[in-house]
Amino acid sequence: MVEYAQPLDGVFTALGDPTRRAILSRLRKGEATVTEVAAPFDMSLNAVSKHLKVLERAGLIRRTRVGREHRLALDAAPMDRAARWIIDYQEFWESKLDRMEALLRQRRKNS
Amino acid sequence: MVEYAQPLDGVFTALGDPTRRAILSRLRKGEATVTEVAAPFDMSLNAVSKHLKVLERAGLIRRTRVGREHRLALDAAPMDRAARWIIDYQEFWESKLDRMEALLRQRRKNS
Numbered sequence: 001m002v003e004y005a006q007p008l009d010g011v012f013t014a015l016g017d018p019t020r021r022a023i024l025s026r027l028r029k030g031e032a033t034v035t036e037v038a039a040p041f042d043m044s045l046n047a048v049s050k051h052l053k054v055l056e057r058a059g060l061i062r063r064t065r066v067g068r069e070h071r072l073a074l075d076a077a078p079m080d081r082a083a084r085w086i087i088d089y090q091e092f093w094e095s096k097l098d099r100m101e102a103l104l105r106q107r108r109k110n111s
Numbered sequence: 112m113v114e115y116a117q118p119l120d121g122v123f124t125a126l127g128d129p130t131r132r133a134i135l136s137r138l139r140k141g142e143a144t145v146t147e148v149a150a151p152f153d154m155s156l157n158a159v160s161k162h163l164k165v166l167e168r169a170g171l172i173r174r175t176r177v178g179r180e181h182r183l184a185l186d187a188a189p190m191d192r193a194a195r196w197i198i199d200y201q202e203f204w205e206s207k208l209d210r211m212e213a214l215l216r217q218r219r220k221n222s
Contacts, residue, residue, distance in 0.1 A: 086197065
């Protein structure tokens with residue numbers, strides 16, 4: 001199993017795929033079995049399993065066994081750090097936008 | 112060049128690597144040449160260039176040529192969608208989000 005240098009690596013990498021984001025959206029509605037999660041996708045169960053492993057490695061889903069069934073649940077907590085990382089940059093471009101707006105206002109005033 | 116199915120794929124994938132996040136951190140301080148960006152990393156210029164391409168493809172950096180030099184600048188705007196995607200999962204970790212908001216308020220107060 002690939003080990004990530006930093007937890008953020010796992011979360012961002014996991015979110016960088018539309019199938020994996022769709023799986024998270026599905027689990028948002030509630031727990032589901034692997035078969036239920038795989039049903040809407042036009043891909044093999046094996047391919048879906050690989051995506052599930054990436055999500056598990058990132059800590060975004062939890063798997064429990066109930067008898068023979070594997071049940072999956074969303075754990076959005078690791079997104080917290082990812083959100084904070086991005087928000088920190090949002091401040092960067094917001095302040096840039098503010099400066100740009102001020103500049104535009106200044107220019108309009110002068111013209 | 113790999114084409115992403117959705118813009119979010121490119122942004123999240125780009126952020127899923129510590130070197131690429133470090134490059135963005137460097138560019139946050141201001142524009143820089145490729146050589147300047149590559150300097151702190153213990154890797155070949157070729158390896159750094161590959162990371163730069165991933166960041167460009169995601170729209171997170173812009174490259175301009177000044178004579179022979181390639182200058183790089185951060186463009187954090189594509190992170191906006193990524194931030195919104197993550198924040199949408201807030202109901203799963205609302206209390207954490209409250210803490211994040213408090214953190215942001217604190218930061219604004221201090222700045």
